[in-house]
Amino acid sequence: MAKTTTLYIEDAEIKVLVNNGKKIEKWASSPLETGLVIDGLIQDETKVSEAIKTLFSREKIPAGRVVAAMSGLKSIFRIVTLPAVPKNILDEAIKNEANRVIPTPMDQNYLSYQILPSAQSETKVFIVAHPKNTTDSVVRTINKAGLRLEVLDIAPLALCRCANLEKVIIVSNWLDNVDIAIIIDRIPQVIRSLSLPIESQSLAERISTIAEELARTITFYNSSHAESLLDESVPVLVSGELAKEPDSWPLLLDELSNQISILPSPFVASEDFDPSVYIVNMGMA
DSSP: OOEEEEEEEOSSEEEEEEEETTEEEEEEEEEOOTTSEETTEESOHHHHHHHHHHHHHHTTOOSOEEEEEEOOTTOEEEEEEEEOOOHHHHHHHHHHHHHHHOSSOGGGEEEEEEEEOOOTTEEEEEEEEEEHHHHHHHHHHHHHTTOEEEEEEEHHHHHHHTOOOSEEEEEEEETTEEEEEEEETTEEEEEEEEEOOTTOOSHHHHHHHHHHHHHHHHHHHHHTOGGGOOOTTSOEEEEEGGGGOGGGHHHHTTTOOOOEEEOOOSSBOOTTOOTTTSHHHHHHO
16 A cells, blocks of 8 residues: 655644554654744744754655645635536636635635535535635645645544544644534534634633633534534544543533544554544544
8 A cells, every 4th residue: 555644734843644554654743933833824934844854854754745734724614505507617606606605805715625415406515715825835835845745635624534423523622723623424514723812821721712612613503504403412522632631521511411532543553652643644644
């Protein structure tokens, strides 16, 4: 099987993972100086690219093709339904609908989309608007590091691929970044990426804010899906720092009693591998 190298550039560190099929062969991370990356936007591309080079050299990972992920901050995810239209005008119809439903100017975003299974009389489309400045900074930095970018992913979408369930809620956090996703019929229905207040110093201090955002996300979904409400039967999968703090899980759901567990690793690895740290990388592989 061909090896895959995945790279995730976060605000505070770089994470790389090499897998061969379903087996993880290498994983490593390297901290970044404060301010080099802010909310996913790379501020100093030269320094970050040098940090990537150093990490790959240290771990003896060849400087070849990589699959990379950018932060989901300021990216917007929507599912839209269009009337059935001829294929030759479908792209234009999707762009027009994106202009209508995306609240930020489309000239500041790149648009990606995927056609979903639909009834014969309609076309359902999953669309993503991701900021050009963040996207371009990641692409340039990877090129400066001497790597060949094969695919650029978005972190919360990578998380969703790790959840092998029909219906599930995902909550993942690392430092001050949080991703929340609601998956129904294996399709992400709602995705939110947010940055917590910088004054939140510990996970315990951040839990209440994460719980509020989770409740807000569930309420938002339920308000427009009366036919398939999220109730206590829907499992919640956690990753990142939350995976290391099971005592805090009940605080996420207030008085609800949904089953909470760790977002599982889809790969085989040695016992010293911590999947909660590299879950985004695994979702890209």
